[in-house]
Amino acid sequence: MGASLHHHAGRCARGSRRAAGRARRLVTPVPLDPISVRRAVEAALAEDMGRAGDVTSAATIPATAGARVAIVARNEGRLSGLQLAEAAFASLEPAITFEPLASDGDRLGAGDVVARIGGPARAVLTAERTALNFLGHLSGVATATAAYADRIAHTRAKVCCTRKTTPGLRVFEKYAVRCGGGANHRFGLDDAILVKDNHIAVAGGVAEALRAAKAYAGHLVKIEIEVDTLDQLDLVIAEGADAVLLDNMPPTTLREAVGRIGGRMIAEASGNVSLETVRGIAETGVDLISVGRITHSAPNFDFGLDIDLG
Missing domain, CATH: 3.90.1170.20 (Quinolinate phosphoribosyl transferase, N-terminal domain)
Structure with a gap:
């Protein structure tokens, strides 16, 4: 070069x-x-x-x-x-x-x-x-990442990116997120198993999707699953996972979810995250807050x- x-x-x-x-x-x-x-x-x-x-x-x-x-x-x-x-x-x-x-x-x-x-x-x-x-x-x-990270610096939470990146530039945009004080989520579909709502629907439910994921995963592969309700969260807690994605939950529900999780898995919040809402989300005790706009709309x-x- x-x-x-x-x-x-x-x-x-x-x-x-x-x-x-x-x-x-x-x-x-x-x-x-x-x-x-x-x-x-x-x-x-x-x-x-x-x-x-x-x-x-x-x-x-x-x-x-x-x-x-x-x-x-x-x-x-x-x-x-x-x-x-x-x-x-x-x-x-x-x-x-x-x-x-x-x-x-x-x-x-x-x-x-x-x-x-x-x-x-x-x-x-x-x-x-x-x-x-x-x-x-x-x-x-x-x-853009630093603006979010600065808002939640007083909490345990970290802002993290998603796969909503510019095609061909993902490795650099995720690097830039780290430069801004954020954390990286998975780099691609092969990094980890992330079971989303559509996977759950096709698999037949939260428990069924988790059991299938565990049967497939190697011993070094992490499993995260998305939930929309506290009832779904209880199923995840019963089955066990490495992380749970708490999607579009208001702060009161997030706080209850974090209490139920009790540190047994990583708690990630997503959905409706902005500079105006991120502080309240972080103060519920979640570990990660995923924000697509720090890469796709910076x-x-x-x-x-x-x-x-x-």
């Missing part, structure tokens, strides 16, 4: 000044798999460059011209996606230097410089949009690429 994808822990700058001493590091996510990063970046660059490449840069910029640029946050939020941004530049030109001034998981303010880049101007400008697209989308997911985080020709 060219230049190293290792991104360094650094101090974030505001304009040309370093914001020394400001507490920003909130989480330190495990780095992304470089093979997944390379494949995603190369596909995005191929989509953008098409058959002839960046004809605008080729037509207007001398082949020998260099450029120094900075990626600057235009608003407040959480950072995610630096590996992909760096890879976008490195994939086009190994000679490009990429100096991170912040790390994924950091809290950003408007005007913070997250990275400085230097190298052949054509390659820098060709990679610009791909780098900022990844960075803006993933930082948007991290920022606003883009605004970054700019400011160029220095001096």
